[in-house]
Amino acid sequence: MANSKVSQDTGDLKLDRVSKHYGDFCAVDDLSLVVPDGSFFALLGPSGCGKTTTLRMVAGLEEPSAGTISIGDTDITTQKSYRRNVNTVFQNYALFPHLTIFENIAFGLRRRGLKDVKTEVENALNLVEMGHLAQRKPNQLSGGQQQRIAVARAIVNRPEVLLLDEPLGALDLKLRRQMQIELKRIQTEVGITFIHVTHDQEEAMTMADTIAVMNQGKIEQMGSATELYEAPKTAFVANFLGQCNLIKGKVTNRANGKAVVSAKGHTFEVPLSRVATDNDSVFVGVRPEKLRLDDNGINSIKDCVVIDRSFVGTSTQYLVKAPWDLDLVVFEQNDEGLHDLRVGDKVSLEWDAEHTFALDGAQDINAGSDLDDEE
Amino acid sequence: MAFLHGLSKSHTDSGSGLKRRSLTPYILLAPGLIWLITFFIIPIFSLASTSTMVRPEGSQIGTYVQELRFANYIDAFLVSKEQYLRSFVYAGLATILALAIAYPLAYAIAFKSGKYRNILLVLVIAPFFTSFLLRTVAWTQILADSGPVVSAIKVIPFIDETFRINNTPAAVVIGLAYNFLPFMTLPLYASLERIDPRTLEASGDLYANGLTTFRKVTLPLSMPGLVAGTLLTFIPAAGDYVNAAILGNPNTKMIGNVIESRFFAVVDYPTAAALSFTLMATILILVTLYIRKSGTDELV
Amino acid sequence: MTKVAAPRPSLSHRASRWFSRNLIRIYAGVAFFYLFIPVAYTFAFSFNDAGKSNLVWQGFTLENWKNPCGAPQVCESVVNSLQIGVISTVLATILGTMIAFALGRHKFRGRKTTNLLIFLPMATPEVVLGASLLAMFLNLRINPGFWTVVIAHVMFCISFVVVTVKARIASLDPRLEQAAMDLYANERETFRYVTLPLVMPGIAGAALLAFSLSFDDFIITNFNSGIVSTFPKFVYVSAARGIPAQANVIGSAMFFIALIIVIVGQVVSRQRKKS
Numbered sequence: 001m002a003n004s005k006v007s008q009d010t011g012d013l014k015l016d017r018v019s020k021h022y023g024d025f026c027a028v029d030d031l032s033l034v035v036p037d038g039s040f041f042a043l044l045g046p047s048g049c050g051k052t053t054t055l056r057m058v059a060g061l062e063e064p065s066a067g068t069i070s071i072g073d074t075d076i077t078t079q080k081s082y083r084r085n086v087n088t089v090f091q092n093y094a095l096f097p098h099l100t101i102f103e104n105i106a107f108g109l110r111r112r113g114l115k116d117v118k119t120e121v122e123n124a125l126n127l128v129e130m131g132h133l134a135q136r137k138p139n140q141l142s143g144g145q146q147q148r149i150a151v152a153r154a155i156v157n158r159p160e161v162l163l164l165d166e167p168l169g170a171l172d173l174k175l176r177r178q179m180q181i182e183l184k185r186i187q188t189e190v191g192i193t194f195i196h197v198t199h200d201q202e203e204a205m206t207m208a209d210t211i212a213v214m215n216q217g218k219i220e221q222m223g224s225a226t227e228l229y230e231a232p233k234t235a236f237v238a239n240f241l242g243q244c245n246l247i248k249g250k251v252t253n254r255a256n257g258k259a260v261v262s263a264k265g266h267t268f269e270v271p272l273s274r275v276a277t278d279n280d281s282v283f284v285g286v287r288p289e290k291l292r293l294d295d296n297g298i299n300s301i302k303d304c305v306v307i308d309r310s311f312v313g314t315s316t317q318y319l320v321k322a323p324w325d326l327d328l329v330v331f332e333q334n335d336e337g338l339h340d341l342r343v344g345d346k347v348s349l350e351w352d353a354e355h356t357f358a359l360d361g362a363q364d365i366n367a368g369s370d371l372d373d374e375e
Numbered sequence: 376m377a378f379l380h381g382l383s384k385s386h387t388d389s390g391s392g393l394k395r396r397s398l399t400p401y402i403l404l405a406p407g408l409i410w411l412i413t414f415f416i417i418p419i420f421s422l423a424s425t426s427t428m429v430r431p432e433g434s435q436i437g438t439y440v441q442e443l444r445f446a447n448y449i450d451a452f453l454v455s456k457e458q459y460l461r462s463f464v465y466a467g468l469a470t471i472l473a474l475a476i477a478y479p480l481a482y483a484i485a486f487k488s489g490k491y492r493n494i495l496l497v498l499v500i501a502p503f504f505t506s507f508l509l510r511t512v513a514w515t516q517i518l519a520d521s522g523p524v525v526s527a528i529k530v531i532p533f534i535d536e537t538f539r540i541n542n543t544p545a546a547v548v549i550g551l552a553y554n555f556l557p558f559m560t561l562p563l564y565a566s567l568e569r570i571d572p573r574t575l576e577a578s579g580d581l582y583a584n585g586l587t588t589f590r591k592v593t594l595p596l597s598m599p600g601l602v603a604g605t606l607l608t609f610i611p612a613a614g615d616y617v618n619a620a621i622l623g624n625p626n627t628k629m630i631g632n633v634i635e636s637r638f639f640a641v642v643d644y645p646t647a648a649a650l651s652f653t654l655m656a657t658i659l660i661l662v663t664l665y666i667r668k669s670g671t672d673e674l675v
Numbered sequence: 676m677t678k679v680a681a682p683r684p685s686l687s688h689r690a691s692r693w694f695s696r697n698l699i700r701i702y703a704g705v706a707f708f709y710l711f712i713p714v715a716y717t718f719a720f721s722f723n724d725a726g727k728s729n730l731v732w733q734g735f736t737l738e739n740w741k742n743p744c745g746a747p748q749v750c751e752s753v754v755n756s757l758q759i760g761v762i763s764t765v766l767a768t769i770l771g772t773m774i775a776f777a778l779g780r781h782k783f784r785g786r787k788t789t790n791l792l793i794f795l796p797m798a799t800p801e802v803v804l805g806a807s808l809l810a811m812f813l814n815l816r817i818n819p820g821f822w823t824v825v826i827a828h829v830m831f832c833i834s835f836v837v838v839t840v841k842a843r844i845a846s847l848d849p850r851l852e853q854a855a856m857d858l859y860a861n862e863r864e865t866f867r868y869v870t871l872p873l874v875m876p877g878i879a880g881a882a883l884l885a886f887s888l889s890f891d892d893f894i895i896t897n898f899n900s901g902i903v904s905t906f907p908k909f910v911y912v913s914a915a916r917g918i919p920a921q922a923n924v925i926g927s928a929m930f931f932i933a934l935i936i937v938i939v940g941q942v943v944s945r946q947r948k949k950s
Binding site: 397399400401403404406407408410411412414415416417418419421422424425437476477479480482483484487493495497498499500501502503504505506507508509510511512513514515516517519553556606610611613614615616617620621630631634635638644647648651652654655658659662 | 699700702703706707709710711712713714716717720730770771773774776777781782783789792793795796798799800801802803804806807808809810811813814826827829830833834837887891893894897898906907910911914918922923925926927929930932933934937938941
């Protein structure tokens with residue numbers, strides 16, 4: 001399958017200080033990134049954050065305004081897209097409507113001068129479990145089937161890096177879940193580096209080894225799903241990944257591996273390792289499922305009132321008003337210790353210090369929340 | 376039909392698919408544009424040049440020399456002002472008649488045809504596979520004094536024995552409207568077809584009755600097609616001379632008839648050229664005003 | 676559709692309700708009648724045992740269909756029209772498609788001027804197009820004939836081809852071409868294996884349109900054909916002294932041939948979608 005026309009380096013994908021400007025608009029701003037060979041990497045962010053532009057620069061469909069992109073030791077910044085050993089699963093798949101499924105998948109192999117493509121195509125079709133559809137045309141397939149074909153068409157070329165641009169965006173929820181597992185399986189089987197662009201935080205957390213959260217052309221934070229969720233470093237990440245309670249306060253003491261924060265007469269303890277700033281003005285953060293409706297923990301708020309309640313099956317979600325101008329979200333598991341509170345009931349909240357984190361208080365407390373979830 | 380396609384907004388996307396500047400587009404454009412410049416633009420100038428020529432005293436018929444005689448335009452207008460005005464009146468009436476026939480037709484195809492939509496569209500174009508001259512001649516038979524239409528109308532009391540349609544202005548207008556009907560129907564269909572029927576339902580849901588829905592939703596949304604359709608009917612109708620020649624009488628002659636006879640029967644090229652040039656200028660001015668007024672600039 | 680338990684409305688009431696609900700369909704039916712009645716006349720009179728004048732019904736005969744070239748000059752003019760049509764269509768389709776690709780797929784200076792140059796011939800009455808071209812030929816002392824007609828037809832067909840093909844190109848998803856490039860096809864291969872096949876239906880449609888415009892054109896042809904006769908010109912000239920029934924045969928035959936081409940085209944494209 002080797003072809004002199006196409007670069008054949010293996011290794012990590014590196015983006016070094018890459019920027020992309022459209023006129024005055026800066027889509028990607030001085031972005032540096034290393035994606036280790038063979039990993040499943042997700043670029044997560046709201047629409048317009050620059051994630052798709054980043055992907056298109058890696059694919060060779062856009063040229064960076066500044067910076068370099070390389071795979072292993074080869075600089076591919078200005079290489080034409082048909083010369084890079086990088087393939088893309090396009091949003092809405094972009095299957096060629098005039099070609100059969102077989103010819104769609106054989107397309108890349110044929111362009112690289114391969115004469116006998118039958119075995120390769122059949123293997124790729126079997127990998128995505130679509131062997132019986134080889135002679136159909138794309139418009140005779142369902143969305144989920146087209147999605148698998150798009151993956152097969154890219155993977156059959158054994159690229160160094162496979163790019164997936166919102167690949168599940170057009171599918172319904174159930175099919176999306178199924179394809180998430182499927183994609184993860186395929187990635188493990190072929191061992192190719194996957195870069196997955198999505199605005200769906202759940203999708204990114206389910207599939208990716210490493211997630212980079214992007215906002216306004218920059219990477220806010222990078223890490224595993226657990227790291228990003230449990231210990232966000234910015235308000236944007238805290239709000240964008242799941243729901244989060246942020247309480248404005250001041251650090252009064254940093255000693256013995258913990259910081260003490262006071263807010264409106266309450267004091268909260270935060271492990272120093274979970275404090276993301278040297279600033280004294282902070283937001284104390286805690287996830288809704290970490291809150292308990294009790295009052296004997298180290299961190300607690302008394303004299304709260306339930307102002308809204310909704311039952312969502314596995315849990316009951318309460319909106320609780322603190323004694324000052326602050327609303328907190330609490331998820332309570334629907335198991336034995338259920339409190340079953342009503343709107344207007346008085347309640348106290350408590351949570352553990354090790355579930356608490358602290359962020360720089362000089363940012364927008366609502367960053368990353370209320371973002372349009374759809375592209 | 377041109378406008379029909381011209382109306383569809385181009386598919387824009389993050390990467391618009393436009394390639395970077397290179398020589399290729401100029402190589403692609405050159406042959407076609409050279410053809411259009413040589414056989415459309417230069418002839419227009421040639422026409423302008425002919426329009427101010429004069430036939431020297433005692434010279435052969437058909438020989439003219441350039442004397443920049445702009446009075447040719449005044450002379451030409453004076454001999455043909457009746458036909459000139461008539462052209463625009465007839466073309467206007469034919470456009471209204473065509474619109475009255477085409478709008479409900481296009482509406483029915485777009486919203487009420489179900490699975491027969493494609494067949495009906497073919498049927499709209501199908502008559503035009505027969506030579507339009509043959510069909511115009513057929514109208515003389517249909518509208519003849521002893522033909523079915525006149526006989527039927529004469530059944531009505533108080534209709535004069537001498538009532539006729541053939542060789543009257545009515546016949547010319549009917550013929551014109553008929554000739555350009557698909558040019559009216561297809562753009563209208565194209566813009567009606569793009570209307571999401573749910574917007575009409577939404578309008579009904581928001582307390583608009585059928586008529587209000589049409590006035591406030593359907594009509595504004597079909598405006599691009601309406602503008603394109605009326606232009607595609609009006610422009611060729613104003614310059615047509617076949618219908619007036621076959622269906623009309625000497626008193627229904629249009630500007631096209633005058634231009635034709637000046638060219639071929641009278642061999643007065645300067646007058647014919649002056650008239651053609653005036654016709655084109657008038658139409659361009661009218662079209663520009665009309666497009667401005669209707670706020671549909673995306674036609675080109 | 677909705678079932679309401681109401682007293683059964685009277686017959687006249689129901690009839691008027693049916694009428695108002697189907698008004699638009701009835702109207703469309705009348706419009707189609709208007710569209711087709713001249714075609715029906717033309718077809719019917721192709722069977723007229725007409726002799727010299729085909730204006731009045733004389734009696735049924737199949738003679739005209741058996742011998743369509745029976746009247747003098749009919750077939751000669753049809754052959755001229757076909758030749759002019761084919762040559763003009765080929766040239767206009769090539770030139771127009773090239774312009775459409777430049778407009779649809781490239782950035783260049785002078786796009787507005789180009790668009791204007793494409794639009795103007797469509798917004799100019801035929802009599803002006805014909806007269807101006809003739810004025811130029813006369814000024815250059817060129818005798819109008821077969822080739823001047825071809826030149827004229829290519830000129831007015833180019834715009835229609837450009838607009839038709841451009842629309843097809845504009846409706847293409849640019850991601851398809853990007854996908855091809857992503858799958859190791861260079862610019863030429865992308866054009867050959869993806870862009871061109873996808874634009875082909877538009878080009879075929881444009882060619883059909885160009886041919887029918889050319890075949891049916893009378894006014895521009897009349898100005899620029901000199902003594903060469905085309906079918907529309909033949910009909911116009913003979914309209915004064917009576918059109919031979921053979922002309923109706925040709926006209927009706929063209930109608931059915933074109934209809935068959937369109938229907939076959941539709942069926943083929945539908946089957947392709949299915950299979």
